[in-house]
Amino acid sequence: MIAAVKRELLVRHLEAWAPAALHRGRRVTYAHGFADADGGESAEAAARVLVEQTDFVRGRELSMLLVGEQTDAVRDRLAAVVGDAALTVFAVSGGTDARLAVALKAAGAQRVPLLGFLDSSAGEPPAPATVAALAAGKPAEFLLVLPPGTAVEPYRAGWPLCASVELATGDEPGELLLFGTTSGKSLEGFKEALWAVDEFAGVRYRDPGDPDRHLIDISLSPHPGPLRRELLAHLARVGSATVTELRTFTLTSTIYRAADATRVLHTLVDSGAVTRQPPTGRLGGDVVIGVGD
Template sequence: MPTDTVLHELLARQLEAWLPAALHRARRATLALAYAGTDAGGADAALRAVADLADRLRGFRLTILVLADGDQALPARLGAIEATLPAEVTVHVMPGDPGRLPVALKAAGAVGAPLLTVAHGADPTPALLAAARAGRPADLLLVDGPGAPLRPALDAAGFPLVTEAHLVAATAPAKPPAGGSDGWHMAFATSSDRSLQAFKDALWAVASGMRLLDPADPRGRPFDVVAEPDPGPLARELLAELDRHGPGTVTELRRHALTATPYRAADATRAVTGLLESGAVTRDPEHGRLGGDVVITAAPGGGPAA
């Protein structure tokens, strides 16, 4: 499956999780989509996803902002989809690049209400990130080609939860050539644990059969996206995290997997289970369900990793 198609499906899935949650928090919300010199086909996918959720929007006001340049057919395409949306949804299609987002979001009254911003090919300037951060809660998906890590800018902007991943085709080489690789580099930033977990689950669902690469992995080797990935690499990372910072709860290790690696929370649970079975870590209490409050400690001498 082409990576562009995966991105469109990822956005649709994220909306399926985000919009119902927004409905429970407020009577209004904003979805902002911005594209810098790239195909804005994701906007079509987003509006179709909203149309599928139309029956839930009664009494709720959703504003959709679309900023794009270079796609002359976009207004007509979106207009056809907009005609199928309920009156509670307002769509504004504007020419321009993501640099105009701060002004557009302020004009739309997005501050203080649920806000999901998707910026494709955008320069993550402090002004853009601050505008995206103004939602309550605020979710931001940045997508770009291979390049510098996006996490430092998102951390500086005050997003409490940030994750990065690099999506490549299944045919990508096991070790990318010098100078990078193909595919898309994405970062998701949020103030909601639930949104972060929904993003990871959606990413793994739509990217099945493709490969993910951890931007923080110095080896730069992508791994296959499958239902139950090899727990070894994540187990070694979690063991290293315990060595760095001492004992941690299962909840803390799951969050580390969500934010610091491309893996899901469920993958962390499997990895911890493997570490316990191998004797590489111990748990307190020793018996019972592996709940979030169970404390995991690296075994003396480091034990074998899963």
């Protein structure tokens, strides 16, 4: 079931990313690492989304780069999906860590819109340098899935905006999904996709920053409890912050959306758990929120 959640999230993000990237750049590259780890299922799902975009490719180049231990079978599987669509598929075998950076250069993916998807949950996590190689795109972003218990901090280096979520089925640690981007708008889009995926039986989210490790049902209106705790803990550390700063903290340091922060702040103010300056009026971005008495 976790595989289904990851695949739907990839599809939803690609559906938003691909048309925007094609509008921005003459050449666009999607890189799919560990392409053979699941028999090519996620690569096929991605290819179907990209093929749907080829009607809008006139005058542009849309490429899909497959990298893995042995990608021949995946390339053959995708051939029937791609057909005569204007999608160029490059397949490179020899391992994602060993080949991705070189393959990106060979495919001309520097300084063009670039999205990388690397699902390493079935084996060893990639080297941080492998993920960093995706920053050659402009703009660039990545979706990375790591085995349970893997530290995400090394993969954040060089990426101005990141967010992570744990995909869990119980109390034990779950797979970690990390998203990195150079665009605040894209981070907002990822968060919207995160909560819009279909709820699969037994799969829930956990915010890596929640000390209570609360499991959250996948919903367009997620349970606010963990966010409430994280906002109060953040305010206890910093003393006070504007609504805009707290929305940014929520977007970049929790699994929630900026809009979720606004809703939770309203309840915290109404209950007296936090103070606000000025004490009345609309809860605008410049209102300062402080810890309660």
